[in-house]
Amino acid sequence: MKENKKVYQHIEDDLHKWPIYEISKNRSSFIERLVNHTYRKLHHKYNNDFEDVLEKTIYQERIRIKRKPWRVDPPNEEAFWNRMKVRLGKAKRFKSKKKLREFERRSVYRIIQRYSDEIVGSFVPKTFLFARKFLTGLFNILLGENLLKKFWKIWGRKDHLHNALKVYGDIDKVRSLARKGTVILLPTHFSNLDSILIGYVLDTKVGIPAFSYGAGLNLYNFGPAAYFMNRLGAYRVDRRKKNPIYLETLKAMSTLSIKSGVNNLFFPGGTRSRSGKSEEQFKLGLMNTIIEAQRDICLEGKEQNIYIIPLILDYHFVLEAKSLIRQHLTIEGKQKYTSIKDLGKSKRKIFKFLWEFYSKSSEIxxxxxxxxxxxxxxxxxxxxxxxxxxxxxxxxxxxxTHDKIGADVQRESEYTKILAEKVIERFKRDNVILSSHMIAYLAFEIFHQYFPSIDVYGLLRMPLSDFYIPKHYFLDKMDDFKRLLMGMEDDGALRLSSIFECSSDVILEDGIEKIGLYHSRTPLRMTSDDFLVSDDLELLYYYHNRISMYQFKNIFTTKDQRLLQNILQEEE
Known part of the structure; x- marks a missing residue:
């Protein structure tokens, strides 16, 4: 598929007319709506009997404060929940059941108010404009072209940056839908950079008003991050809180935001992919709010459509890849996985990292x-x-049902599952395969063919000296793999980046240059005597996993196995 190189004008230049600003301007009014909406949901869900849910919430919150306190927590947090416990204990001595129920209702309402005030963020146009300029500099540093020679230009120069931030898909249709209704963006999630990257691309290349998104409350422990996120439309998500009142308030925040016409972004996988694969299972809670919002819109007789757009992010490098893949291997491998101690970074490696950071370019x-x-x-x-x-x-x-619009929890739960399946399918079909994805996948699979009886954890424990692939053989297999990928693209099963219009030699050179660009240890490199070797098999496995979801078949034949065994014997 061809890259969309066009840089679009904003569909609305006046930030004060953006829906996200309207909510921020009337924040207190929105919070009141949120509190009332959440209370009604809980009232219906628990049939106006809040005793159990109130006790559970107070208990869980007091445990959270003791076991997982954060600097960002309000200073009166512990006192508030201790006071709630004492008051509930006293209320249970009421002789009147009616008085007890009234106390429970007021307490639940008060807790919802506290959560709502914590969750709802704000949007400040001046801060947004500053962030736009700051992020231009940040992404120029990460993706810029030899910035050692022109460091002073990073804050304003966008021409190379627009080329490095590549966009695929029907952007004209996306922009048209943004004018007609509310857009919900469901992206893959690989890096902590994802949110700001998506926001920057939507603003500077696609030209769509800012999206509301959930930001982990732990990020607010860092002062500068808290300052900006508080003013850029993010709503706060505290993943420590699992009680039903908080979760219902969080879902209501999403529902009301969508109904208010604010474009929304949330990661359906819930967290970053640890393995390097795109998500194949979703957290359905927030996705269900899309269904609820559309149903409420229909109930209110409004002509407002909600449009879902999957967004697939593809990186040549993920800054956190090493820690992510180790987390994945530890969880999945358990006793099979033994983490190899990092021997540290020599001064030469640190200098190499800094040089590449400022002198090389990449793309996203x-x-x-x-x-x-x-x-x-x-x-x-x-x-x-x-x-x-x-x-x-x-x-x-x-x-x-019988020509009457209404809520049906079971029906809407099935709708959510159907939507999740469709988005997962698009994650595969609309994924753009990069040169680094191709060579990482093929290299690790060839290594596996050397030792077909050894599992992944065994391969990762192998000495690095056992990993060597002759360039001539690798290029032959690249030709075969490239034909397979191009056939799959013709069938609509995936997308290929424009580099695949070039020869395998060019693809290999591009992939080697960009794979894991900023890691101190290179996942894959070419030696002077034309062998592919790896300095970090765990990283190579991480980047290999990016396209393992396609479960390619018939890449290797019996002839390949004989050739690879001959290569092993020759080296021995």
């Missing part, structure tokens, strides 16, 4: 998937939902 791909409605139906150019036969669908019919 944002691939926008096929837009869909709340249940995964296709969207036509007019923003209407259509079935597989091209027939226009009436959205409200999905929420109707």
């Amino acid at each position: 791909v944002c691939s926008f998937g096929e837009p869909m409605d709340f249940i995964g139906n296709s969207i036509d150019d007019e923003g209407r939902s259509i079935d597989r036969h091209g027939k226009v669908i009436t959205i409200s019919d999905y929420f109707s």
Whole structure:
């Protein structure tokens, strides 16, 4: 698929007209709506009996404060929950059941207010404009071209940066839908950079008003990060809190934000991929708020559509890759995995890292998937939902029983699962394979062919000296693999970056140059005598995993196995 190189004008230049600013401007009013909406949901869910949910919430919160205190926690946090416990104990002595129920209702309402005030962020246009300029500098540093020669230009220069931030997909349609309704972006998640990267691309290349997104409350422990996120439309998510009142408030925040016309972004996988693979299982809680919002819109008789757009991020390097893959191997491998101690970084390696950081360039791909409605139906150019036969669908019919629109928890749960399946499918089909993905996958698979009876954990324990692949053989296999990938692209199973229009030699050179660019130990490199070797098999495995979801078959034949065994014997 061809890269979309166009840089679009903003569909709305005035930040004060963005829906996210409207919510921020009327923050107190929005919080009041959020509190009332959450209370009604809990009232219906627990049939106005809050005794158990209140006790559970107070208990869990007091445990959280003792075991996992954070600097960002309010100074009166412990006192508040201790006071709630004491008051609940006294209330249970009421002779009147009615008085006890009234106390429980007021307590739940008060807790919702506290959570709502914590969750809802704000959006300050001046801070957004500053962040726009600051991020231009940051991404120029990460992706810029030989900045040692022109460091002073990083804060304003965008031409090379726009070339390095590559966009694929039907952006004209995405922009059109952003004018017609509310856009929900569901991205893959690999790095802590993802949120700011997506926000920057949407703002400077795609030209869409800012998205609301959930930011982990732990990030607010760092003062500068807290300052900016508090003012850039992020709402706070405290993953320590698992009690039903908090979770319902968080879901209500998403639902009301969507209903208010604010574009939303959330990572359906919930957290960064530890293995390097894109998500194949989703957290369905927040995704369900999409369904709830669309149902409420239909109930209110509004003509407001919600559009789902999968977004697949592709990196040649992930800064946190080493720690992520070790976490994955520790969890999945258990006793099979033995972490090899990092021998540290020599002064030469540190200098090498700094030199490459400032002197080399890379690229990041944002691939926008096929837009869909709340249940995964296709969207036509007019923003209407259509079935597989091209027939226009009436959205409200999905929420109707005997011609009456209403909530149905079981039905909407199934809708959420259907949507998740459709998004996972688009994560595969709209993924753009980079040169580094190809060579990492092929190199690790060839290494596995050397020792076919050894599992992954055994391979990772092998001496690095056992990893060597002759360049001529690797290029032959690249030709075969490239033909396979191009055939899959023709079938719509994946997307290929523009580098695949070049020869295998060029693809290999590009991949070697960019794979794991900023790691002190190189996942894959070429020796002077034309052998591919690895300085870090764990990193190579991480980057290999990026396209392992396709489960490629018939890459190797019996002839390959004989050739590889001959290579092993020759080296021995």
